[in-house]
Amino acid sequence: MNPNAEPNDQPAIKISKSESKSKSNPKRSSNMGQDSAAKSPWTGCSQFLPTTQKIIQFSDGKSPNPGDKIVYVAGAFDLFHVGHLDFLEKAKKLGDYLIVGLHTDPVVNSYKGSNYPIMNLxxxxxxxxxxxxxxxxxxxxxxxxTEELLEHFKIDVVCHGRTPIALENGKIDPYAVPKTRAIFELIDSGNEMTTERIVERIISHRLEYERRNQAKEKKEIEAFEALQRQKQTQKAG
Structure with missing residues (x-):
């Protein structure tokens, strides 16, 4: 499957922390959650409706200064965890300004499969x-x-973690261009935590919880049946 293939291709939207503060009017908060990406087949349980105000509340940064070394990373960043945090910290140390590209839900699902992403875009x-x-x-x-992305954001370094890189259409390396430019770097976050491990842990704990409850329920049923037999014996006596 082509990770870039989507039912309705839409241009990427850039959210700069400082721009979201300076250009947004608190009285004119627009709803961004009415399209299919807000509640997709991959994140169907979510009723989250984002607004510009929510983005502003989470934003606090600056625009790049002249001469800043700009670092770019991209991915799903699903169920944001300490592994992501350590990776982004190391990526930021490679430059002055860190840009994170987030893939849409269909794209993430195309290379991660199953029911991913857990969180919507x-x-x-x-x-x-x-x-x-x-x-x-x-x-x-x-x-x-792409070349266009690198030029548009004036990117100096492109990074990726130690997780496997899925090829587009099973053939094309998504980082071929930055590798050709010799600006691609692999980062070892030093952290073994992944989204998949978190999901496995949740499922494991859920199954253990169900096993405990089933065992408890079985004991309660056995105790109740024993009590009933005792009452019947007393009546018969």
Whole structure:
């Protein structure tokens, strides 16, 4: 499946922390949650309705200064966790200004499969914006890092973690362009936490909870039946 293939292609939206503060009118908060991305087949349980005010509340940063070294990373950043935090901290140390590209729900589902992402795009945007190491977020970033993207944001370094990189259409390396430019770097966050591990932990704890309850229920039923037999014996006597 093509990670870039979507039913309704929409241009990526850039959210700069400082711009969201300076250009937004608190009295004119517009609803961003009425499109299919807000409640998708991959995140169907969410009733989250983001607004510009919510984005402003999570935003607190600056625009890049002349001469700043700009670092770019991209991904799902689903169920934002300490592994993401450590990765972004190390990415930020490679430059002065960190831009995070967030893939849309269909794109994430195409390369992660199953029921991912757990959080929809808007929820993931706010989670990443809340990270102190992040200066700017690109909403609906392209899966492949293109020449146009690098030029538009004047990117100096492109980073990726140690997690496997899914090829587009099973053939194209999404980081081929930055690798050709020799601006691609792999980062080892030093943290083994992943979204998949969190999901596995939740499922494991849920199953253990169900096993405990089933065992408890079985004992209660056995005790009740024993009490009933005792009463019947007493009546018969």
């Amino acid at each position: 808007h929820e993931r945007v706010l989670s990443v914006l809340a990270c102190k190491f992040v200066n700017e977020v690109v909403i609906g970033a392209p899966y492949c890092v």
